[in-house]
Amino acid sequence: MIQLLILGLLLKYPNTHGYELMKIMDQRHYKYIVQYTKGSLYYNLQKMNEKGFLSGTLDSNDPEITYFSVTPKGEQLFSELMDKYGNISEYVNLSFYTPMLFNELIPEEHYHSYINSQISQIESKIVNLNHALEDVNTLDPKFRLMLENSREHHKVNLKWFKSLLY
């Protein structure tokens, strides 16, 4: 997924270096829709450069800075990954389902502490998403739709976990 994100961003903004990409991703709150770290971004830029999906140009003043662009081979990969992730549809599963299957094997207060932990984590996720959604200036309308979809899912879960307490 990070590879598709890198290719898409570099197609939109050719000749960009890693730090700038990271800044774009952070400013646009991409952490809410794709899992990435600074390490995975730099690692993948490096790998994709070695494999010929990207071409890198060193900064003439600072050899530690590389400007990346997408090669024709990278454009091909972009199309393939768009097709792949555009058509993937998974069952929605929570990590919590499996512990729930076996709750009778553990003390009831442990199980309740899991549920309470889930509820408070979901509540803070909804707060974070609301906060990101207020950031009208940097949000493109499509991204707003994604955050709203994500928030709907968390609301479904919040209601569901609360119902498990009774």
Add this chain to the structure above:
Amino acid sequence: MIQLLILGLLLKYPNTHGYELMKIMDQRHYKYIVQYTKGSLYYNLQKMNEKGFLSGTLDSNDPEITYFSVTPKGEQLFSELMDKYGNISEYVNLSFYTPMLFNELIPEEHYHSYINSQISQIESKIVNLNHALEDVNTLDPKFRLMLENSREHHKVNLKWFKSLLY
């Protein structure tokens, strides 16, 4: 996750062999809440046996059949995995979000075909979940709650993908 499933099932049903476990998981529609294959089940039984989390007893008549139980070390792992997965809460992300970020870089008809593919896959998932939910005899009440939660998420997505078409 498959490891927690194996440990929980073997704690409930000690001295069970791989084929029986698979049958239990299939009959109870666990595929809707955990990703597993026959290969991953047998591989993990083997690995967990080697690592001392399970103990295996060969069938006296058929040496190809091994009956597995959970060891004290396996009970410890069970507790740890219950704590781990009971407390994990992730942001809900669709694989579709990243292609959606870059839809202006591909032909519009491709993007629409993704959305239509998503809609038809979600519709068939809801049909499958409804079908599983009708299977009242084999469903324990907690599992029913999980399937209902999963179905709610798919309904949220169905509505959302349909809204993207307009």
